[in-house]
Amino acid sequence: MRRLRACLGAATAxxxxxxxxxxxVATNAEGASAALGNRWYAAAPYLMPLxxxxxxxxxxMDASGLKAFQLAFILAPSGGGCSxxxxxxxxxxxxxxxxxxxxxxxxxxxxxSVSIGGYNGTKxxxxxxxxxxxxxxxxxxxxxxxxxxxxxxxEEPEYENTAAVRNEIGAAKILQQNNPGLxxxxxxAGTADxxxxxxxxxxxxxxxxxxxxxxxxxxxxxxxxNGAASQTAALTNFNAILQSTFGWDQATxxxxxxxxxxxxxxxxxxxxTQADFQTVLDYATSHGMDRFTFWSLNRDRxxxxxxxxxxxxxxxxxxxxxxxxxxKYSVKFAGATPPTTTPPTSGGTTTPPATGCKxxxxxxxxxxxxxxxxxxxxxxxxKWWTQNEKPTAGDGNPWQDEGAC
Numbered sequence: 001m002r003r004l005r006a007c008l009g010a011a012t013a014x015x016x017x018x019x020x021x022x023x024x025v026a027t028n029a030e031g032a033s034a035a036l037g038n039r040w041y042a043a044a045p046y047l048m049p050l051x052x053x054x055x056x057x058x059x060x061m062d063a064s065g066l067k068a069f070q071l072a073f074i075l076a077p078s079g080g081g082c083s084x085x086x087x088x089x090x091x092x093x094x095x096x097x098x099x100x101x102x103x104x105x106x107x108x109x110x111x112x113s114v115s116i117g118g119y120n121g122t123k124x125x126x127x128x129x130x131x132x133x134x135x136x137x138x139x140x141x142x143x144x145x146x147x148x149x150x151x152x153x154x155e156e157p158e159y160e161n162t163a164a165v166r167n168e169i170g171a172a173k174i175l176q177q178n179n180p181g182l183x184x185x186x187x188x189a190g191t192a193d194x195x196x197x198x199x200x201x202x203x204x205x206x207x208x209x210x211x212x213x214x215x216x217x218x219x220x221x222x223x224x225x226n227g228a229a230s231q232t233a234a235l236t237n238f239n240a241i242l243q244s245t246f247g248w249d250q251a252t253x254x255x256x257x258x259x260x261x262x263x264x265x266x267x268x269x270x271x272x273t274q275a276d277f278q279t280v281l282d283y284a285t286s287h288g289m290d291r292f293t294f295w296s297l298n299r300d301r302x303x304x305x306x307x308x309x310x311x312x313x314x315x316x317x318x319x320x321x322x323x324x325x326x327x328k329y330s331v332k333f334a335g336a337t338p339p340t341t342t343p344p345t346s347g348g349t350t351t352p353p354a355t356g357c358k359x360x361x362x363x364x365x366x367x368x369x370x371x372x373x374x375x376x377x378x379x380x381x382x383k384w385w386t387q388n389e390k391p392t393a394g395d396g397n398p399w400q401d402e403g404a405c
Contacts, residue, residue: 036068036111041149041183042215042258042291043334044068044113045300045327049098050086052298052314057105060297064327065338069105070151070293071098072115074141076127082134084141088121092141102145113149113183114141117168123158124171131170135178138171142179149183150175155219159188159198165205173211183214185291187260190218192230194238203245215290216242217258221266226360228272228279235259235283251288258291259284263299263326264317265308271374273319273405275356277329284333292333300326306404307377319357319377320404357405363388372402379405 047069048054060066078088085091086098102112116138117123128134142150152172158164169186176184186206188199195203195218203216218238220231235257242253259280265271277294284292296314301323303316312318317326328338357374367373367382373391374380379402380391386398 035148038149038183038214040068040111040334041113042185043293043330044070044149045294045330046070046072046115046296046298048072048087048296048298049101050090052296055297055301057101057110058108060300060324060327061105061108061110063339064324065331065336066324066327067110067334067336069110069112069297070115071102071112072296073118073121073153074114074116074124074138075118075121076124076137078122080122080127082124082128082137084116084124084137092144095144099145111148112145113151114145114147115151115153116141117153117155117158119155123164123168125164125168126158126161128167131167131174134167135171135174138175139178142175142182148181149185152184152186152213153188154186154202155189156198159202162201165202166209169202169205169209169211172213173209176211176213185215185217185258186213187217187219187258189223190220190225190231190234190238191223192225192234192237194218194234194241200241200245203241207245212246212256215256215258217260217291217293219260219262219295221262221270221272222268224268224270225266226270227357228276228283229359231259231261231272231276231280232283235280235287235289239287254287254289257289259289259293260291261294263294263296264319264321265312265377267312269310269312271319271357271360271377271405273356274321274325274329277326281329281333292330294326294330297324297327300324310376361391363390367398374405377404379403 049071057069073087074084075088077083077085105112124134124137128137152168154165154168172184176182188195188202220234225231239253239257242248262272281292298315299317301316302321303313303318306320308318331338358372358379361373361375366387368385369382371382372379375391380399381402383398383400389398391399
């Protein structure tokens with residue numbers, strides 16, 4: 001999952017809490033121990049502070065109302081060893097760059113969680129010898145940045161390693177016990193059925209160790225998804241898995257369930273628009289889910305051209321948008337009201353809001369007059385019966401172009 005990160009340089013994790021937003025706790029002069037209500041940590045979107053053209057967190061806060069950020073990613077050193085680094089290259093022990101950004105966020109009344117693991121690189125659960133040494137490495141991160149929340153992203157290829165998953169789950173349990181009030185979340189790959197075999201094995205490992213995080217989140221993208229309906233169906237199926245694994249009733253399972261999406265064009269070409277985010281947000285809040293986040297704030301801005309030539313980027317979304325459109329859904333999940341965004345203008349002309357993409361066109365499907373699909377970041381309407389004819393404008397073509405989406 002999250003294949004884009006393999007290309008762009010890292011992988012990562014999930015995190016953070018449920019409950020309603022609460023007031024800030026005062027910090028010391030260095031801003032070392034700011035804390036927010038758990039709901040803000042549960043809503044924190046991912047931000048790579050050192051890679052993928054990091055946006056200014058303060059500017060995002062001002063424009064969107066966002067208060068919490070999920071910083072990514074903590075990995076083992078690329079040269080080997082059981083010590084935490086940013087992206088496998090920057091040791092946490094000597095870090096000043098990320099800490100300066102954290103202090104700046106806290107000075108504006110916000111806070112951070114840290115994401116560990118992810119798709120790319122060597123994870124500490126793979127490099128450390130046991131759960132205790134893995135936990136000790138992560139404790140350095142918690143202590144260094146006075147963290148109130150942390151996330152374990154257990155996905156490919158680490159979650160195929162039984163010993164590594166045992167170390168990670170054991171470390172999460174130790175950290176939860178040794179840091180009272182720490183918000184701990186575990187994120188794993190999503191499938192149409194909820195999660196796959198390795199994800200289910202990870203849940204069974206947590207059960208066997210008697211470990212219950214604040215939430216287990218799935219990532220319903222990069223797995224044949226397209227649009228909100230496929231994502232909410234996966235969330236419903238994952239809820240059933242949580243019920244059967246832990247013996248929870250439906251409401252308890254939702255209270256321990258989270259969503260981690262990808263804004264815009266995914267690594268595999270799936271499209272998730274602002275309208276899709278609103279639909280999943282409505283599902284999450286109406287079902288009492290614990291977490292709603294996305295990958296990533298580095299991508300929460302418009303490409304040039306808007307569809308980026310049909311490519312996926314680590315620094316823009318490949319859909320038409322205003323900057324930080326997707327961050328505002330996290331703000332809503334936290335229980336706050338984001339400020340109104342004035343659409344960008346050029347020559348006095350207001351750019352219309354983005355139109356949501358319809359279900360993706362399929363070569364094997366039959367379409368009749370009036371059916372709508374999306375293809376190459378445009379919506380199309382069938383003018384007559386058609387099958388296996390790619391949407392293209394023209395008098396002899398069965399498709400009518402309804403514009404960019």
